[in-house]
Amino acid sequence: MYLKRLEIQGFKSFANKIEMNFEQGFTAVVGPNGSGKSNISDSIRWVLGEQSAKSLRGSKMEDIIFAGTAKRKALGMAEVSLTLDNSTKMFPLDYNEITITRRVYRSGESEYFLNKSSCRLKDIREMLMDTGIGKDGYSIIGQGRIDEILSSKSEDKRQVFEEAVGIVKYKTRKEESEKK
Ligand code: ATP
Ligand code: MG
DSSP: OOEEEEEEESBTTBOSOEEEEOOSSOOOOOOOTTSSHHHHHHHHHHHTTOOOTGGGTOSSGGGGBOOOOSSSOOOSEEEEEEEEEOTTOOSSSSOSEEEEEEEEETTSOEEEEETTEEEOHHHHHHHHTTTTOSTTSTTOOOTTHHHHHHHSOHHHHHHHHHHHHTOHHHHHHHHHHHHO
């Protein structure tokens, strides 16, 4: 399982639609300060369901929509699609590729899609649980995150390990059934 493709349109500095195809193995993104490198990782966290504007380095969710430049008008919508390879069937779905899409308009509400079919954020969260890929998973390690894990309370450290071992799914189901 690996990140195969990322398509961004209207997200932060990416006004035009761009498509990045990744090969298996390492990819490094290099570029001058302010050229949009961190915006790429922000877009990945956002499409995986990030709800906090602050952790995307904005003050409100609308800040992630292209705000315009001296030469170009602001846009009304941002859309990001992330495609994961599923040829090993890590996700129990009958597809070789899984594309998660999130779209937001200036009016607010986000829309989510799985392989182009409309879905809830909850469906995406459940699919990604225990894979390490979710927005709080260990596949995205932001600046300062290692220090944060090392200095966190033991219960918080435990969460990182539980996700890695793959038992978050069962704990969440247990908690949900206890609530009912
Ligand atoms: P550094 O090397 O300094 O970390 P970087 O390559 O990571 O730089 P980013 O932080 O990804 O750069 O990009 C910052 C740029 O994105 C800024 O020029 C900022 O104006 C632009 N930007 C952020 N949000 C928006 C938005 N909503 N609309 C247009 N441009 C935006
Ligand atoms: Mg940066």
